[in-house]
Amino acid sequence: MLDQETLRTFIGVAETGSFSKAAERLCKTTATISYRIKLLEEDMGAALFTRTTRSVTLTPAGMHLLTQAREWLAWLESVPGELQQVNDGVERQVNIVVNNLLYDASAIAQLLAWLTQRYRFTQFHFSRQIYMGVWDTLLHDGFSLAIGVTGTEPLSETIALEPLGDVEWLFVMAPDHPLHQPGAILTEAQLRRYPAVNVEDTARTLTKRVAWRLPGQKEIIVPDIETKIAAHIAGVGIGFLPRSLCQPLIDRRALVSLTIPSMRPPSPLSLAWHKHHSGKAVTDIVRLFQQRQPEISGFLTTLDC
Structure with a gap:
């Protein structure tokens, strides 16, 4: 009832709006196309096209079938390749x-x-x-x-x-931040007066980690590293950024890097x-x-x- 040839015929008529144009596309006779559509409508128990002397248009039932037919045909045509892929040990997803x-x-x-x-x-x-x-x-x-x-x-x-x-870290802030004291080593008491900007750990089952925050220090949580960088540039907080991401900004004087008592060690990352x-x-x-x-x-x- 809905074999590949019938699906192609139905889609051809629906897309061209003509039995004769669909016949040309599919290299069939107009009579063959018309007969297949007639049988399809009988099998479906619903009119799929409204026919006039000048045009062929889809009925609401035909419009619904067109959406499904395109998906079915695409799936049927992909099945042989998908099965071969499964046999070859290739994942579906x-x-x-x-x-x-x-x-x-x-x-x-x-x-x-x-x-x-x-x-x-x-x-x-x-x-x-x-x-x-x-x-x-x-x-x-x-x-x-x-x-x-x-x-x-x-x-x-x-x-x-x-x-x-490894990810190497630099402690950064905006050049006009109150803590920017060139050559000075900042104390924890000084650092604690200003908020740390962090990206929140997205773990749900495992224990979340905090990137860097001193006891009693206010924390600003942002959704991603891009927002964290922007927050540092805007001067709203302090914290660590990967050297590779912040070094160009330091070179342009959009950020400055300072030394603090406990510098963050490199973070090893792996493929798993x-x-x-x-x-x-x-x-x-x-x-x-x-x-x-x-x-x-x-x-x-x-x-x-």
Whole structure:
């Protein structure tokens, strides 16, 4: 009743608004097209087209069927390739979580261009998380791979890690901030008088971490690293930023970097994936990172590798 040929015929008439034009498109006779549509309407028990001497237009039932027919036909045409992909050990869907510190739209697009060319029938889903939220998403939300989990030791025996490098931190503030005293080493008492700007950890199951805040110090929470940078430039707070992100701003005098009693040590980040449930797509992504291929270079610009 709804085989591929019938679906193509129905879509052809609906899109051209003509039995004869649909016949030309499908290399059939007009009589064949008309007969197929007649049988389809009889099988459906509803009129799909309103016919006049000059035009053929869809009825409400026909409009509904057109939406469904396009989806069904696309699915039917993709099934052989999808089944072959499954037989070849390629995942139907790959979910990837990226650390906020490494997230870059161009890097995502570059990796996607490489992946979609090789895995046409795999759906890719990217998520952006912060601190322990990266681990949380990998361990508890059915994600296949994480770009930038904290540390170099897995939180589960089922997870494999590939160290990516370290994030180096600088303590920064706006040039006109009251704490800006060139050459001076600031005390904790001085620092505590001004708010720390932090991006909130997105972990839900694991314990959240606070990037930097002194006891009793006011904290300003922002949703991402871009907002944190803007807040520092605006002079509303103080805190640490990755050297690679803030150094250009320091060079332009949009920010200044100072030394405080307890400087933040470098933060190692790693690639993480499930050892026993990885298909070909995830394996290939891991290989790209292990070999430092150009397709993933955009994720590493924040790191000291």
